[in-house]
Every structure is written in structure tokens, then in C-alpha cells.
Amino acid sequence: MEAITVTTTARSLQRLQCKHCGHTAEAEVTGFGEGTQSSLNAEGTALERAQADAQKDIERAIADVRCPKCQMRPEGAEARFWGPWVGMFAGGWVLGGILGAIPTVFDINMSQEDRVIAFWATFLILGVSTTLVVPLTAHSRYVMRDRRVRWL
Numbered sequence: 781m782e783a784i785t786v787t788t789t790a791r792s793l794q795r796l797q798c799k800h801c802g803h804t805a806e807a808e809v810t811g812f813g814e815g816t817q818s819s820l821n822a823e824g825t826a827l828e829r830a831q832a833d834a835q836k837d838i839e840r841a842i843a844d845v846r847c848p849k850c851q852m853r854p855e856g857a858e859a860r861f862w863g864p865w866v867g868m869f870a871g872g873w874v875l876g877g878i879l880g881a882i883p884t885v886f887d888i889n890m891s892q893e894d895r896v897i898a899f900w901a902t903f904l905i906l907g908v909s910t911t912l913v914v915p916l917t918a919h920s921r922y923v924m925r926d927r928r929v930r931w932l
């Protein structure tokens with residue numbers, strides 16, 4: 781089965797009304813979107829998904845942007861940003877533990893020593909790669925997020 785992934789960018793004018801200082805500003809916001817379609821989907825599905833994704837990215841960017849006047853973000857903006865990354869980080873370690881425990885749980889025919897090695901190897905490989913990848917990706921997104929908003 782073949783799958784294609786399309787990435788796209790969208791731009792639109794958005795208005796900010798700061799909940800802290802009441803400042804209003806207009807901005808040109810750029811959103812990035814990605815969409816995937818398999819050969820089972822109709823032609824153009826990936827592009828449609830990418831465009832919808834880019835539109836959501838624009839809404840997220842303007843919803844949580846730092847106010848250009850008082851430099852405050854809306855309530856909960858930090859939690860909305862970091863929540864999924866914390867979840868992915870924890871998920872990577874938990875998944876490593878679950879996969880590593882499979883030989884023991886399903887009583888696969890392995891020696892006890894091999895089960896212990898399999899557990900720690902799987903747990904650490906997934907955990908360590910999660911530890912390396914997730915914070916780096918999160919940090920680069922964090923740096924990038926306000927750059928998607930250009931005040932007019």
C-alpha cells in the first residue's frame with residue numbers, strides 16, 4: 781500500500797484581543813500543515829487534510845500568542861503547549877516498559893536472564909530516544925511558535 785504525505789502552508793489575517801490589557805492587533809499568521817493519504821483514499825485527500833491542519837495551526841498560533849503590548853500569553857497557553865509533549869515523553873517511557881515486559885507477560889520461551897536483558901534494552905532504548913527527541917522537538921517548536929505570527 782502506498783501512502784503519500786503532503787505538507788502545505790496557509791496564511792491568513794487574524795485579530796488578537798488581549799485578555800490581559802485589552803490591546804487589539806492584527807497579524808498575518810502562517811500555519812503549517814501535514815496530511816497523509818493512502819491509496820485507499822480519493823485523490824487530493826492528503827492536500828485537503830494538510831490544508832485543514834494548517835488552518836488549525838493558524839488558530840492555535842493566534843490563540844496562544846504573546847501579546848505584543850503587555851507580553852502576556854492567554855491563560856493556559858503554556859499548559860496547552862507543553863501538555864502534549866509531556867504526554868509524549870511519559871508515553872515513550874511507558875511504552876518501553878510495556879514492550880519490554882512482553883516476553884515475561886506472555887511467557888515467551890526465553891531464559892530468565894534474556895527476559896531481563898530484553899526488558900531493560902527495550903525500556904532504555906525507547907526511553908532514551910524519547911528523552912533525546914521529544915525535548916529537542918518541543919524546544920524548536922517553542923522557539924518557532926511566535927514566529928508564525930507577524931504583527932501588522
Ligand SMILES: [Zn+2]
Nearest residue numbers: 798801847850
Ligand atoms: Zn496584552
